[in-house]
Amino acid sequence: GEDVEQSLFLSVREGDSSVINCTYTDSSSTYLYWYKQEPGAGLQLLTYIFSNMDMKQDQRLTVLLNKKDKHLSLRIADTQTGDSAIYFCAESGATNKLIFGTGTLLAVQP
Amino acid sequence: NAGVTQTPKFRVLKTGQSMTLLCAQDMNHEYMYWYRQDPGMGLRLIHYSVGEGTTAKGEVPDGYNVSRLKKQNFLLGLESAAPSQTSVYFCASSHTGSSYNSPLHFGNGTRLTVT
Numbered sequence: 642g643e644d645v646e647q648s649l650f651l652s653v654r655e656g657d658s659s660v661i662n663c664t665y666t667d668s669s670s671t672y673l674y675w676y677k678q679e680p681g682a683g684l685q686l687l688t689y690i691f692s693n694m695d696m697k698q699d700q701r702l703t704v705l706l707n708k709k710d711k712h713l714s715l716r717i718a719d720t721q722t723g724d725s726a727i728y729f730c731a732e733s734g735a736t737n738k739l740i741f742g743t744g745t746l747l748a749v750q751p
Numbered sequence: 752n753a754g755v756t757q758t759p760k761f762r763v764l765k766t767g768q769s770m771t772l773l774c775a776q777d778m779n780h781e782y783m784y785w786y787r788q789d790p791g792m793g794l795r796l797i798h799y800s801v802g803e804g805t806t807a808k809g810e811v812p813d814g815y816n817v818s819r820l821k822k823q824n825f826l827l828g829l830e831s832a833a834p835s836q837t838s839v840y841f842c843a844s845s846h847t848g849s850s851y852n853s854p855l856h857f858g859n860g861t862r863l864t865v866t
Binding site for chain 2: 645649674676681682683684685686689729738739742743744
């Protein structure tokens with residue numbers, strides 16, 4: 642079945658880079674997504690990558706996709722305290738519904 | 752433009768009680784979804800709807816019912832609440848099925864505790 646896995650927690654210092662990793666199982670996924678959840682709020686789409694791309698850069702965010710290993714990563718450059726949140730990886734599975742990972746809590750230390 | 756609004760924000764139920772969670776969206780979206788979020792398990796899809804008058808089961812539908820009588824509203828019902836249904840419930844909507852140009856828009860969640 643479809644499964645998306647992430648590590649549960651990452652702690653970084655302000656100004657450092659953060660790398661959040663995700664593995665998925667459905668090789669037919671067309672798009673892979675990163676959503677951000679701030680405390681007490683719902684999820685918001687942060688960025689996405691099409692499955693035929695290896696990399697996508699959007700300001701401080703870099704998404705890397707290794708389709709062979711089914712591995713997705715989100716790099717946040719110059720991490721700020723406002724980046725503290727839970728980050729969810731998601732894939733568009735065979736049924737075109739999103740399958741979410743477990744979420745990674747990013748804690749940014751000042 | 753309110754987006755996706757969920758009511759109530761918090762609720763405590765006793766085992767066996769019933770309740771309905773309301774989700775309303777003002778973006779004229781066709782698709783609506785109910786997820787539950789539990790620690791270490793991410794978001795799991797309970798039920799969804801691809802248009803007014805339609806509903807379909809998601810990953811964890813047991814113990815829940817839904818209705819989509821109006822396009823803008825999607826109701827989630829618990830007929831006989833159980834402690835295992837303690838969770839944070841999120842409603843979401845999208846213009847079409849989820850894709851990069853039709854992302855999910857989420858409400859702020861309903862925190863439900865069943866004692």
